[in-house]
Amino acid sequence: MLLWLVLSVAVTATQAQTVYTVTGLVTDAHTGDPIPFASVSLVGRRSGALTDEKGRYTLVAKILTDSIAVSSMGYKVSRRAIDPERTSQAVDIKLESGGNSLQEVTVKAGENPAWRVLRQLRKNRSINDRKRLSAYEYDSYVKTEIALSHVSDRMRKNPLIKRINEAMSKHDSIIDKDGHRVLPLLASESVSRYYFKANPQHKREDILKTRIKGVAVDDAGLSSQLLGGTNLVNQNFYDNYIPILGKDFASPIGDNWKNWYEFFLADTTQIGDHICYEIQFDPKRPEDLAFVGKAWIDTTSFALCQIETRIGSGANLNYVREITIEQELETTTDSAGSSTTAGWLPVSIRLKADLTGVGKQSLGLRAHVTLRNSNIIVNHPHPAAFYEQPIEPSDTVSTTNEAYWHTVQRTLAGTDSLNKEDQKTRQVIEKLRAVPAVKMAEAVGQVAVTGFYKVGGFDIGPYPYLFAVNSVEGLRTRVGFRTNEQFSRNWVLRGYLAYGTLDKQFKYGGEINYLFSRQHWTILGVRVANDLERLGLTPELIGGNRIFYALSRFGRFRGGYQSYQKEVFFKTEPVRGILLTATLGSRTFDPLFPFHYRTEPELGDQSALRSDIFDAYWSVEARLARKEKYLMDGNDRITLGTKRAPVLTIRYTHGAKSLGGEYNYDRLTLRAQQSLRLGALGRMTYLLSAGYTPSTLPAPLLFPHIGNPTPLLTTNTFNRMQFYEFVSDRFVAVHIQHRFEGLLFNRIPGIRKLNWRLVANIDALWGSQTKANQDVESFKPLPGGTRPVYFGTLDGHKPYMEVGYGIDNIFKIIRLQAIHRLNYLEDGPNGIPLNSFALKASASFSF
Structure with a gap:
């Protein structure tokens, strides 16, 4: 519903966004010598920088996290806390020598060196893929943001947009990290507990809490199930094909990697505690359903540690400017007490989608989903009956509880929780929903998508049956209704009345249901x-x-x-x-x-x-x-x-x-x-x-x-x-x-x-x-x-x-x-x- 609703809305003026700067010097902890070309990155973000020949770095970002990580070949990774509220700060880091060494890589004459790494990755899939686990469960924090983008000057002349511009002030504008003006339409947070069991395969997800602010979106019910949990971001790149938007994209690390992609072994780098091969990949044919991106593969276990993929406008997709998927994976250990590695599970996933209407200059929709998993338990399955309900919202899923969300920010969401820009987004959405023109657009969008117009405990419709013209009835008109959960959570009533102008006959239908369970x-x-x-x-x-x-x-x-x-x-x-x-x-x-x-x-x-x-x-x-x-x-x-x-x-x-x-x-x-x-x-x-x-x-x-x-x-x-x-x-x-x-x-x-x-x-x-x-x-x-x-x-x-x-x-x-x-x-x-x-x-x- 949001996709078509947003084609009627736009934004106004711009506002400068705060830029944060972190500088410093990276040196050897024992000799004091500067370390050139060390990697400095924000923990939990992709923002980063390299030190120069003198070991100095300057990291610039529009959003800070609470710490930075510094890595370099031959040294242990070091993390240092920073102040996410300070616009400028200096942090010097000393790195301790590390004992990691790379496995020997044998490259055959005439062979792409990345192929050997990918062959080893597929060979070790049975060890590293999450599918090897008999069961796993974890807590998930999901943040979803949807906004209108790509507003042209011509669209700002639309009467509906003019009314919105009159109601919104210059201070209500939001600028994304690319400098584009966007109008937020939805901001949600959700916490759930996800359960998976193999042989036979069962899944369950308990939606524990959600808070949603959005245009044409309710705070609970269906919205909490669609926007909460792992519905949108649960891709497994070890599979041969990745389903996205109803299409199957060839995985760059699937069995058919050589038929779909060109690879380049770029470097070795440190990701967390793992030294990884960095492999870049591009589709052989831009029109194919394939990705562009990078993968980081552990040099000892040949497991996928991290992957960044992008689907560009060249792929045979409709309404898509770009989609990116980023995943970070970590090893898990058997919860029974064994210290051996049991497999790799994603701990951080980010999905960004930039969608558009028909035409390159049309309005667009931008969605950003962030997921963080923690409190992981593996190989501890529950009885089969436990998994019968796949998505189970809590009775208090949408009730207000600010103390709960403060705890989530400290223990689960971390730096991915709502920041100042997110809080501003929620305020803009509240103001937007108060605009009469937007209220009307919400109602029209609701009818277009569901076929019904909601009036309290009744839904009027569906509209496809409203009119018909045929040789027996002439002009047939029909009005119908159904009750919703506001009327009763157990009793459901449906009915309609129709009349034909040619046969001059009334027709009718009615139904009464009682929902026991x-x-x-x-x-x-x-x-x-x-x-x-x-x-x-x-x-x-x-x-x-x-x-x-x-x-x-x-x-x-x-x-x-x-x-x-x-x-x-x-x-x-x-x-x-x-x-x-x-x-x-x-x-x-x-x-x-x-x-x-x-x-x-x-x-x-x-x-x-x-x-x-x-x-x-x-x-x-x-x-x-x-x-x-x-x-x-x-x-x-x-x-x-x-x-x-x-x-x-x-x-x-x-x-x-x-x-x-x-x-x-x-x-x-x-x-x-x-x-x-x-x-x-x-x-x-x-x-x-x-x-x-x-x-x-x-x-x-x-x-x-x-x-x-x-x-x-x-x-x-x-x-x-x-x-x-x-x-x-x-x-x-x-x-x-x-x-x-x-x-x-x-x-x-x-x-x-x-x-x-x-x-x-x-x-x-x-x-x-x-x-x-x-x-x-x-x-x-x-x-x-x-x-x-x-x-x-x-x-x-x-x-x-x-x-x-x-x-x-x-x-x-x-x-x-x-x-x-x-x-x-x-x-x-x-x-x-x-x-x-x-x-x-x-x-x-x-x-």
Whole structure:
């Protein structure tokens, strides 16, 4: 929400920032001789300097920490305290001789000397990688800052910006370390305890405390989970690929380092207590998803001690000027009492992102995340039940407690805690939120992102369903609501009312849920709906694709029917990753299109005919999502997806005359979907679905397959199939999409500058109907001579197939895709002529 909100805001005047200077002399503690070219750096920062030939140094920084560290080859590292509030001070340091020596490095003729170091690093990965640990836990302090940047003079003429300028004084400006004017939008601090266990892998994070000041951000709840803990900064560079913004970047120390990077062994230097090789790396092709930076590798253990990486504007990414990631790692020892090294864990991580809109001169968003880990315990796992809740905010997560934060600053955050500039940032945010124009922008941003407008304990919406125009209802208007946690933390109410100007009919829906448990996600609910639906396009059949469902209400409303549905359901998650649902319900089918079926198909044409259906049923469903991550948003649970594991859904439905229905039947459905990271080859997603019913039923109670004859491209549908063109009583369908993420286009001169990306898909459907089910359908004309709608049947030995290919990321939002229908090319049902080819488009925002 912040990304689009900030495109409406800007800053005014400048203000000079304090510059701190530390000078001094570095000498040998025994001889008193000056030490030239010694490294002098701020502890916890990247600011530093080298001594000159006479051992003197001058260190200039815009922010000081509480100490400096001095190192030089052959000497022990020395740390000296400094006053972070003094603008000018002199500190002399004497270094003691050290006994460290480097391992011998053998360089083969014609070989890059950095390669030998990297080979040793990969060889020793099993010793140094954190994945070797059976368990670990630590306290984390996270500071997040987000600000608006790159404000042009033209943008300052915007009416909204003018109002902000009138409300903000010159003293409210913030200048970053690069001299750019920025307007802060968010400043947060968070403390959490993070737990990890291997074999099987489990994670848990307890958010202990947060304090957040921001535009369009609440102080607790979802914000504390998104901004607290290690959600944003937990990259492991020992992995072959590093996921960032939904893309996979090749790690400079992964198995494929030689294929992606050029390396240079620059120097040996001291990092903390470790003498390290400094290796610089650059991508072989700037357009590839790869880093620029430096890595420091311990000369004895060949472990990664420190790494600085940068993603530049040349990479095939949208809305990114630059991203930097810096990590410092330290050795750990077994908490059972052993003094041997157990592995390396990150103790300090910094992530900086400089994002932009469309165009080089557009407004930007700058984010800075700082993380510090301490109080580390390794190889001391907890029972499996302990890890069931992955992110657990404390009940007092956002309550004010200044004494607590003073303690955090002394014991955990150190110099990374809020300084004077951070305090000023929070004051500017408070003043900014009081500007009426910003309050309005907050409300607009909230509606744009969530689809709802919050009014106390009620959310009004969602806006995609507000209007529709179709051939049955004319202009359809709908208003809806849901309650939020301010209304109740247990009771959840939802409802809507719709009206069509052409059919002059009211439609409605309502639902009442009671939330028994958040940890095991246990809900009891009742819902009722009386509305116009479309055959094959109910929310259940399209897998929750709400945008497609909303768009399906526009235009010619083929396959429409009136439905009155009532359900009682119970959901619970007894074990993490397994959600069980039981449902009892009934529904009606009253078609608005010419259709009838035989009530006694064994009589053939002598059978009575009927159009409407009443169905009563019960069902049980199991959803298996191993390693799925969730965030709690009030009374809703938002999934963050699974990691390298499919999501499986199995449902059994039984139709029962004993419940008042017209048919006894059995139905089994299966659904599996997954996103596969294929490294350099891009990402592949698949959706596999299957269904089977051995019962004899009218076509609407079987499986109408989802076609999409509209010009809009919709994934996980058959884009060259007509609505309800085919119906089956047993089927298997697969939808596969692959995004090459610039793999091919990056290597074509001229095209690679456009940041286009190749996409491809294949969709296949195997289905059939028994003769008994085919005999239920009637082809007799309806009263008045109207020809009834015909439902097609697939040949069980001949799958329906489509293939597609196209270009994604045109103007950063547009996707054009060619779709070919490979078979079943004769005229479709009801005499609709078929075209085997179509060019479709869609729009989406992605990095």
